[in-house]
Amino acid sequence: NKESSSSRGALIVLEGLDRCGKTSQSGRLYKYLDEQGHSVESWRFPDRNTGVGQMISSYLANKSQLDDHAIHLLFSANRWEKRSLMEEKLKSGTTLIVDRYSYSGVAFSSAKGLDIEWCKAPEIGLLAPDLVVYLDISPEKAAERGGYGDERYEQLEFQKKVAGSYLSLRDSSWKVIDATLLIEDVEKKLREVVLDCMMTCHKGKPMSQLWP
Ligand code: NYM
Numbered sequence: 001n002k003e004s005s006s007s008r009g010a011l012i013v014l015e016g017l018d019r020c021g022k023t024s025q026s027g028r029l030y031k032y033l034d035e036q037g038h039s040v041e042s043w044r045f046p047d048r049n050t051g052v053g054q055m056i057s058s059y060l061a062n063k064s065q066l067d068d069h070a071i072h073l074l075f076s077a078n079r080w081e082k083r084s085l086m087e088e089k090l091k092s093g094t095t096l097i098v099d100r101y102s103y104s105g106v107a108f109s110s111a112k113g114l115d116i117e118w119c120k121a122p123e124i125g126l127l128a129p130d131l132v133v134y135l136d137i138s139p140e141k142a143a144e145r146g147g148y149g150d151e152r153y154e155q156l157e158f159q160k161k162v163a164g165s166y167l168s169l170r171d172s173s174w175k176v177i178d179a180t181l182l183i184e185d186v187e188k189k190l191r192e193v194v195l196d197c198m199m200t201c202h203k204g205k206p207m208s209q210l211w212p
Contacts (some may be wrong), residue, residue, distance in 0.1 A: 041096055068109065135177055
């Protein structure tokens with residue numbers, strides 16, 4: 001195709017256990033890319049600002065009880081309600097750094113004992129990330145970092161199960177970064193894989209959908 005189609009943004013997803021450093025790293029990455037002049041936005045799931053997001057937030061704060069399947073579907077709905085905006089942003093050339101995505105959905109719910117295929121089903125058709133970065137830390141080390149709040153799931157025994165679920169979800173396309181390295185070193189490695197991925201998208205890698 002001779003016509004230069006305007007290039008699209010990349011869908012970058014950060015995953016990992018609670019306290020692995022995802023939120024700090026997405027903030028740093030956002031700042032870096034923004035300063036470099038890229039069109040970039042920082043997103044997170046759950047997005048607690050929507051109606052569905054408020055139900056999720058209340059559940060996580062133990063202020064409401066929900067059946068495990070029901071909360072799973074709410075987390076998924078929370079991604080669906082952002083899907084069209086996500087596609088619009090990517091097509092218009094904006095790179096999205098997303099703190100948690102469908103993998104968190106599947107990892108946390110299947111750690112409760114829900115069937116993994118059942119967990120994956122409602123995610124079918126959401127946009128597939130161009131890059132998944134897993135910030136790798138053992139549940140024990142993550143717990144030592146302190147700051148486990150009072151939210152549901154923030155307990156060592158449960159995080160061990162989540163780690164196991166993530167392990168079965170991981171495939172060879174994921175970039176795994178040792179999250180126990182110095183914060184600057186994690187940041188440096190993250191930049192490398194992200195810039196590389198952005199270049200691939202820029203060159204015309206097509207968008208795809210879950211589960212590829
Ligand atoms: N979580 C997050 C899920 O159980 N399913 C999901 O689909 C997503 C996106 O919510 N412990 C869990 C993981 C976290 C919690 O996330 C809130 P955060 O990143 O602490 O706001």
